[in-house]
Amino acid sequence: MRTLVIDHPLVSHKLTTLRDVRTDSPTFRRLADELVTLLAYEATRNVRVETVEVDTPLMRTTGVRLARPIPLVVPVLRAGLGMLDGMTRLLPTAEVGFLGIVRDEGSLVASTYATRMPDDLSGREVFVLDPMLATGGTLVAAIELMRSRGASSVTALCLLAAPEGLARVDEAFGDDDNCPITIVCAGLDERLDERGYITPGLGDAGDRLYGVV
DSSP, rough: OOEEEEEHHHHHHHHHHOOOTTTOHHHHHHHHHHHHHHHHHHTTTOEEEEEEEESSSOOOOEEEEEEESEEEEEEEEEEGGGGHHHHHHTTTEEEEEEEEEOOOOOOTTEEEEESSSSSSTTOOOEEESEEEOOOEEHHHHHHHHHTTTOOOOEEEEEEOOOHHHHHHHHHOOOOOSSSSSEEEEEEEOSEEOSSSOOEESSSSSSHHHHOOO
């Protein structure tokens, strides 16, 4: 497994405002969208491309385009929806799937309640959007599903990660050459608290994005 924590002043600036308890939901959504676009730039650095010939107004030259099969972007409901526009802004031709996973707040065990994506992901690069990598249970469940359907690689974009969550994902998948796993995040925080929340964190990302339901 490869972990990439983005070290950039703009990323740090936006993440700091996201952490602020005074940041309202509209501002939180806008900043999360902008931050994901910055993360997506790094997350897609090794996306597969193929060589093509193109005619400019002056001459023919060689360029590249995204290779097929095209990537699949999968937000984890509900909070991952707040990251979707920021990701598809850089990958407008990608297909979008949806994955519903809920974590029991008592046992911290994740369970899947909804899926909407191709049954066959053979050869597909998959980008999973989940704001908080806390215990790692949600992301492990998501990656296992992608691998079971034949994904060639899985890259997870997270706003924040905890060391415990990274360790759990690494323990579950390690260095798998058949389906490499990459975690791209804006910040790596100190630890989880007794409730399984990232600290210092930014609270519940879904509630900060959409309000308390």
